[in-house]
Amino acid sequence: MKSGIAFSILCIALALFSACEKVINIDLKNAAPKVIIEGTITDDPFTLSHTILVSKSNSFSSNGKNNPVSGALVIVEDVTSNIIDTLEEVNPGQYTTQNITGIEGHTYKLRAIVDGIAYTASSTMPKAVSLDSLYIQTLPFFGQEFKQVIPVFKDPVAQENYYRFSLRVNDSVQNDFEAWDDLITNGKVNSRPLNINAQELLDGDDTVYVRMNSTEKAMYDFFYTLENASGDGQTPGNPLSNISNGAIGYFGAITVRERYVIVP
Numbered sequence: 001m002k003s004g005i006a007f008s009i010l011c012i013a014l015a016l017f018s019a020c021e022k023v024i025n026i027d028l029k030n031a032a033p034k035v036i037i038e039g040t041i042t043d044d045p046f047t048l049s050h051t052i053l054v055s056k057s058n059s060f061s062s063n064g065k066n067n068p069v070s071g072a073l074v075i076v077e078d079v080t081s082n083i084i085d086t087l088e089e090v091n092p093g094q095y096t097t098q099n100i101t102g103i104e105g106h107t108y109k110l111r112a113i114v115d116g117i118a119y120t121a122s123s124t125m126p127k128a129v130s131l132d133s134l135y136i137q138t139l140p141f142f143g144q145e146f147k148q149v150i151p152v153f154k155d156p157v158a159q160e161n162y163y164r165f166s167l168r169v170n171d172s173v174q175n176d177f178e179a180w181d182d183l184i185t186n187g188k189v190n191s192r193p194l195n196i197n198a199q200e201l202l203d204g205d206d207t208v209y210v211r212m213n214s215t216e217k218a219m220y221d222f223f224y225t226l227e228n229a230s231g232d233g234q235t236p237g238n239p240l241s242n243i244s245n246g247a248i249g250y251f252g253a254i255t256v257r258e259r260y261v262i263v264p
Helices: 002-019 197-201 217-227
Strands: 035-042 051-056 073-078 083-086 088-091 094-096 107-114 117-124 133-141 144-154 162-169 178-181 207-215 248-262
Touching: 035 107, 035 117, 051 073, 051 107, 107 248, 117 248, 133 207, 133 248, 144 207, 162 217, 178 217, 207 217, 217 248
Parallel strands: 035 248
Antiparallel strands: 035 051, 051 094, 073 083, 073 107, 088 094, 107 117, 133 144, 162 178, 162 207, 207 248
């Protein structure tokens, strides 16, 4: 009975993790406002609808927050199943699907019309890679202890794989992320630590939830270039985008695998 209750609590926690992931505000190099589109189709069984965010950037001299775009026409098509879904705007700039389900191997197309201009993207959901386990590694550092979270998983040998990691500590969703490829780890068991900054704050009895997304290269490129943007106070170059017509952002079909670990 206790194991059933524990599993239910974990499911609820992971569902909240999925729902609360923070929006990325992109500090653009260009002074002129840009259309920004952010959205994923996932195989997460706790996700009942999928969200596409449409906004416009401010100039780089502003506070960096995006301006939501209302009244856009946003359509997502499951090409494999021949399902076309016109999304509903549930909040300013937030559009949700009604009939789309994320399935491995299916190809999805996005079409968003903003101010009469069509922005498109396409993505095929890769095969899921299992996140086998997590553990905490404690390292001495100048007289103090530094805790690292280490995900363990086996990278498939027969294909190129791209990953995005994010985490939540207790009830706090972290706005950091990390993008990995398998260039030097193809077919190997991965057990290298995450470099997400929030790990510096870990204390005993904290619960750390890690989300591992398997993505296509286009979405990996977006997050990798965003992750590695200049940190020296200069305005970074625009991250690579798979959205047409000069829009900034990403659209990707991703798999979701999540686990948690309690810090000893």
